[in-house]
Amino acid sequence: MAAxxxxxxxxxxxxxxxxxxxxxxxxxxxxYIAAELVWPTIDFGQEWLSYGRLRNLHTNAVIxxxxxxxxxxxxxxxxQRTCHAPLxxxxxxxxxxxxxxxxxxAGGVSLLAGWNGGKEYAELEWPFDIAIAxxxxxxxxxxxxxxxxxxxxPIYVSNWFYGAxxxxxxxxxxxxxxxxPVTWSKSYSLFAGAQDAxxxxxxxxxxxxxxxxxxxxxxxxYFLPKHADRPIWSYRLSIVAFWAFTYSYIWAGPHHLHYxxxxxWVQSLGMVMSLVLLAPSWATMVNGVMTVAGAWEKLRTxxxxxxxxxxxxxxxxxTFEGPMMSIKSVNxxxxxxxxxxxxxxxxxxxxxxxxxxxxxYFLVPRLVGAELYSTRLANWHFWLALAGVMLxxxxxxxxxxxxxxxxxxxxxxxxxxxxxxxxxxxxxPYYALRLVAGVVFLSGAALMAINLWMTxxxxxVVRVAPPPVAEGAV
Amino acid sequence: MTWFxxxxxxxxxxxMAGLAVWALWGSSDEAxxxxxxxxxxxxxxxxxxxxxxxxxDDG
Numbered sequence: 001m002a003a004x005x006x007x008x009x010x011x012x013x014x015x016x017x018x019x020x021x022x023x024x025x026x027x028x029x030x031x032y033i034a035a036e037l038v039w040p041t042i043d044f045g046q047e048w049l050s051y052g053r054l055r056n057l058h059t060n061a062v063i064x065x066x067x068x069x070x071x072x073x074x075x076x077x078x079x080q081r082t083c084h085a086p087l088x089x090x091x092x093x094x095x096x097x098x099x100x101x102x103x104x105x106a107g108g109v110s111l112l113a114g115w116n117g118g119k120e121y122a123e124l125e126w127p128f129d130i131a132i133a134x135x136x137x138x139x140x141x142x143x144x145x146x147x148x149x150x151x152x153x154p155i156y157v158s159n160w161f162y163g164a165x166x167x168x169x170x171x172x173x174x175x176x177x178x179x180x181p182v183t184w185s186k187s188y189s190l191f192a193g194a195q196d197a198x199x200x201x202x203x204x205x206x207x208x209x210x211x212x213x214x215x216x217x218x219x220x221x222y223f224l225p226k227h228a229d230r231p232i233w234s235y236r237l238s239i240v241a242f243w244a245f246t247y248s249y250i251w252a253g254p255h256h257l258h259y260x261x262x263x264x265w266v267q268s269l270g271m272v273m274s275l276v277l278l279a280p281s282w283a284t285m286v287n288g289v290m291t292v293a294g295a296w297e298k299l300r301t302x303x304x305x306x307x308x309x310x311x312x313x314x315x316x317x318x319t320f321e322g323p324m325m326s327i328k329s330v331n332x333x334x335x336x337x338x339x340x341x342x343x344x345x346x347x348x349x350x351x352x353x354x355x356x357x358x359x360x361y362f363l364v365p366r367l368v369g370a371e372l373y374s375t376r377l378a379n380w381h382f383w384l385a386l387a388g389v390m391l392x393x394x395x396x397x398x399x400x401x402x403x404x405x406x407x408x409x410x411x412x413x414x415x416x417x418x419x420x421x422x423x424x425x426x427x428x429p430y431y432a433l434r435l436v437a438g439v440v441f442l443s444g445a446a447l448m449a450i451n452l453w454m455t456x457x458x459x460x461v462v463r464v465a466p467p468p469v470a471e472g473a474v
Numbered sequence: 475m476t477w478f479x480x481x482x483x484x485x486x487x488x489x490m491a492g493l494a495v496w497a498l499w500g501s502s503d504e505a506x507x508x509x510x511x512x513x514x515x516x517x518x519x520x521x522x523x524x525x526x527x528x529x530x531d532d533g
Contacts, residue, residue, distance in 0.1 A: 276486065
């Protein structure tokens with residue numbers, strides 16, 4: 001270790017702040033569109049306030065603003081520590097952090113203006129696609145450059161997950177975004193028809209897999225042992241789970257296309273590989289829970305650990321529900337209904353948001369070398385988050401199962417028993433409950449923002465040195 | 475096609491079984507424990523605590 005060498009944590013701190021801001025903005029957009037489904041006239045005739053445009057802003061802000069900023073922050077923080085080396089090219093890391101925020105912001109404005117490529121979770125038009133690819137490659141250079149200069153031989157498991165996130169998302173994004181530009185704001189996909197659908201859901205499902213699952217598993221494998229102050233229960237299991245996860249996930253996308261115009265065998269393959277995914281998913285959940293076992297007393301006093309443990313429960317729930325929904329006989333009820341929306345949010349709110357909140361409650365005080373401003377506020381946040389996600393999921397399960405069964409019900413002469421309009425009208429109570437759930441969850445996130453702001457106010461990021469490297473460790 | 479899927483699944487299972495065997499016996503307990511403990515000892519604690527109150531990150 002060079003004398004005076006320190007980890008570069010300030011960039012991680014700023015990315016954490018950006019992530020908190022995006023969480024508030026993205027969730028506010030989500031609450032607003034939930035309100036539009038209860039009171040449809042509150043778009044006030046403005047195109048930019050319409051459900052079709054705000055919904056994309058919501059998903060882009062929470063996934064790419066909140067989620068990716070949090071992943072970049074934790075990847076930069078943990079890769080240095082697990083390599084016992086400061087970040088490679090810290091200037092490039094700052095470029096990644098700032099360019100990503102500018103890209104998500106400008107991309108969000110373009111969505112409100114009506115620029116839209118028409119692909120779910122890949123709505124941004126081609127100029128943004130190119131910018132995203134450039135920033136992502138810079139992210140890869142910083143991350144893998146740090147791995148390359150590591151001072152200890154093993155590459156810790158969290159870095160395997162972060163590394164898979166970076167490589168696979170680059171591959172998915174570039175292939176799915178291949179398009180022929182017509183104007184600055186419009187392009188047409190290089191793929192057509194069923195091929196386009198297969199490529200889109202190869203991208204879409206693996207974005208869920210390698211970003212919202214794999215990336216956050218990297219966060220879990222570093223911050224859970226750190227916080228519980230004990231190593232992961234079975235390191236060998238974590239490695240097996242990593243490879244099983246990576247190998248299985250990439251095939252599962254076609255389950256989004258059941259009963260569509262893609263070959264039957266492609267749909268069946270997607271279903272089978274989705275079921276295989278249960279094994280690595282639950283292996284990770286068991287590994288996480290067993291890591292905390294023996295440190296349960298910490299849960300009473302430590303809100304950050306509570307968030308992380310609860311996120312594991314939702315991870316287990318969502319990764320059980322997903323494979324079940326991929327079974328074609330279940331999918332015939334669930335597809336195109338709000339059950340899917342409930343499933344996505346049990347993962348996004350229950351797993352991604354909660355583990356990120358728990359990580360931030362742990363990370364931010366350490367970054368500035370201070371105690372968390374208010375444990376009481378964090379506990380309030382915990383219960384609001386739990387109530388919010390439970391209400392949301394229950395509302396969407398009720399709505400989705402009702403929709404699926406009502407759409408499938410036939411009268412005595414084989415005609416539909418209920419019209420689409422009647423079924424949608426019966427959704428009103430569920431949609432109102434979803435709005436309440438969103439407000440509750442957002443209120444908790446706002447408490448966190450206040451708590452973290454009060455924690456860092458007037459303080460700067462502390463400088464931390466890598467540990468001395470033992471003889472023969474490299 | 476059914477046989478194709480079956481053969482593919484069996485290949486996946488064989489890969490997983492091989493991986494599990496390799497992960498279980500491919501490295502010593504000591505090396506695995508040492509790797510698992512990386513997050514628990516990844517900061518120069520003394521320096522951090524000494525400098526926490528008077529030295530700040532400017533980069």
